[in-house]
Amino acid sequence: MTLKTNYIIGDIPHAEHPSPQFMRDSWVNLNGLWNLCKLSNNGETLYFGKILVPFSPESLNSQVESGFTLSDTETLVYEREFDINKNLDQKAILHFGAVDSECKVYINGLLVGGHIGGFTPFKFDITNQVKVGENHIRVEVTDTARLYGGARGKQSVRRGGIWYTPQSGIYQTVWLEVMPSDSIEDFKITPSVDNGEVAFDFKSKTAVTIKIFDRDKEIISLTGKDSLTAKYDFELWSPENPKLYDLIVTNESGDKVKSYFGMRSFGIVTDKKGKKRLALNGKPYYFNGLLDQGYWSDGLLTYPSDKAAIDELQTIKDMGFNTIRKHIKLEPLRWYYHCDRIGLIVWQDFVNGGGDYSFIKVALAPQIGIAKHRDDDYKFFAREEQKGREEYLSMTKEIIENLYNCVSIGVYVPFNEGWGQFDSKKVTEYVESLDPTRIVDSVSGWYDQGEENTRLKSMHIYFTPLKVPKDNRPVVLSEFGGYSLKVKDHVYDPKKSFGYKQYKTQEKFISAIEKLFLKKLKPLIEKGLSGSIYTQVSDVEEEINGLVTYDRKVQKIPTEKMKEINDQLKSVWSKIE
DSSP: OOOOOSOOOOSSSSOSOSOTTSBOSSEEEOOEEEEEEEEOTTSOEEEEEEEEETSOTTSGGGOOOTTOOOOTTOEEEEEEEEEEOOOTTEEEEEEESOEESEEEEEETTEEEEEEEOSSSOEEEEOTTTOOSEEEEEEEEEEOOGGGTTOOOTTBOTTOBTTBBOOOOEEOSOEEEEEEESSOOOEEEEEEETTTTEEEEEEEOSSOEEEEEEETTEEEEEEEESSEEEEEOOOOBOBTTBOOOEEEEEEETTOOEEEEEEOBOOEEEEEOTTSOEEEEETTEEOOEEEEEEOOOBTTTBTSOSOHHHHHHHHHHHHHTTOOEEEEOSOOOOHHHHHHHHHHTOEEEEEOOOOOSOOOHIIIIIHHHTTOOOOOTTOTTTTTOOOHHHHHHHHHHHHHHHHHHTTOTTEEEEEOEETTTTOOOHHHHHHHHHHHOTTSEEOOEEBSOOOOTTTOSOEEEEESSSOOOOOOOSSOEEEEEEEOEEEOOTTSSSOTTOOBOSEEESSHHHHHHHHHHIIIIIIHHHHHTTEEEEEEEOSBOBTTBOOSSBOTTSOOBSSOHHHHHHHHHHHHHHHTTOO
16 A cells, blocks of 8 residues: 655755745745654653654655554654854744644744644744754644544544545644844735736835836836735736736835736626626636545655646646645645646635534435535534634634635635534635635535525535536536546555446546536536536545546546547537626
8 A cells, every 4th residue: 555656755855935925035944854753641752763844754755664643642743953044133934834733833942832723834933032053943743633623624543435544743844034123024915807906915014115027027116005006907817828927025124025916806797698607807717627635645635746736737737627626625835826827726625623524414414415404503513612613713714814815716615515514604704804805615515504695506416417406606516526447556455445436447437527527517507507626636545536546657537538528618618608
C-alpha cells in the first residue's frame, strides 16, 4: 500500500513564496528538516527523530518511520534553530499555513501564542521574542478535534471507503517575514464589474501608493489612506480569459507588497426563459467541474510540490473543465493562485466537524429520498458540542478573510450532506455578511432547509436518474458520477476498493462517462441545470472513482477525449442567454 508520485522532493520542499496574493521580498522559508519527538501525557518520550516539514508525520514524504500515529493523549514537539538579521525599527511575523489541529508556539522559550483548528493559516508577531543571530522555535501540537466535534474533514480513525487516513502536525509551509514597524498589515481587493472599477481597503497607519500593471506596463497610480478606487477599461477575468493585473503597494515607511487582481463577478441571474442561473460577470454561465479531495498518496493533505499542483490543475483545464470543487479542505494560497492564472473557478467547501456520522442519516436515508430535518436539531446532526460549533464559526471567518482576494473563488459551500450541519440559514447569512461577492451553496447534497433559507437547489445524485426539479433557485448537481476503474499496480489496496459504479476495462469506463455526460447530463442544461461537479479528480486510498490514479501516474481517460465530451456540453450552455 505504498504509492509514491513522480515528483521529487528537495531539501526544502515548497520553497516558493507561500502567498502570491500578499508578497514581500523580505521573507525566510522555514520548511526542511526539524527535530520531532512524540510525548505521552505523562511526559514519556515515545519517538525522537527528524521530520521533513511541511509533511505530516503520517505521510511518506515526512521521512518519519512508517506506521506513525498520534493519539488523543499524545503531543508532537517540533524544534529547530533559525537565524535572523532584524533591525531595531523592524518587526518579525511568523506564519503557519496549517497545523492539525491545536498548537502552542514558543520562540526562545517564550510562548508567543496558540491556534485551534487544523485547516486555516495563522500568524504571530514575534518581534519582542526574537534576537539578532540564532533563535530557537518550538511547536507543541495535539490532535483532539474529534473529542469536541472540531473540524477534521475526511480524516477518520476508522478509515476506509470515503473516509481517509488521518494526519497530524504541521502540514503547510512555515515562514518568517521581516518588515518596517509601520507596515501594510492587510488589504481587501473588491472588483465591481458593473462600474468598471476595483476598490482597495487597507490597514496601514500611513498613506499608501498603489501601482497597477498590465503585464509590464504601468496603467494606474493612486495614493491615499484607508481605501482607494481605480477606474479603468479592465478586461474581465473568466476561465476562457484568465486575465490578471499586477499590483505593487508601498507606504511612507518603505514597506512594499506585491499582489494582483482580476475583474470578475459571481452571482445569480434570470435567463430569457425565466430560469434562475448561476452567473459569471453578469451573464448565465455553466459551471462544469470536478470534485477534488486534495489527498496525495505520499503527502496526504499536502501535495508533494508546486509542480505537482500545477500539473494537476492544468490537466483539469486541458480536459475542458472550468470549475473545481475543493472538497472539505483548504489548500495553500499558492494553489488558488494557480487557479487564478490558469483559469479555474473554485467552489470552496468549509470543513465539517461534529460527532460521529450516522450512516443511516448521512448516506442511506438521503439516497432513497428521505432527507428532511430541521438543522437546529443539534443532536440529530451530531452537533451537540458548543465548542465545535464555535470553532466552525471562527474557522468560517478565517477562511473568508484568507481567501477574499483570490480571483477564482466563486462559490462557498458551508455544509456537505448533513455532516455536522447546523443553523444553515444563520451560517449562510453570516457568510454573506463577511463576503457578499460570492455565491453560497448553503447545503450541498441534502437536508435542504427550503427556498426561503438556502440559496441554491444543490443535489448529489449517484444511484437515481439525473434530473432538474422545479425550484425558484438555481439548480446545481454538486456531485454526480463516481465511476470507478481499478488500475493494476496503481491502487492503494489490491484487495479492497470503493466506487459508486465499477468498470472492468478502460474502454467500458470511457464509454460510460461519455454516455453519462452526453446522454444524461447534457439535456438537463437547457432545462435549467446551472452547474455540475463530477466525482472526482483522483482516486483516494480504496476510493477508486478518480479520473487519475492515487499516485497520479495513470490517467484513466485521455485528455483529448474528455475535452471532446466537455466541448459538446459547452456547445449547449454557450447559447443560453
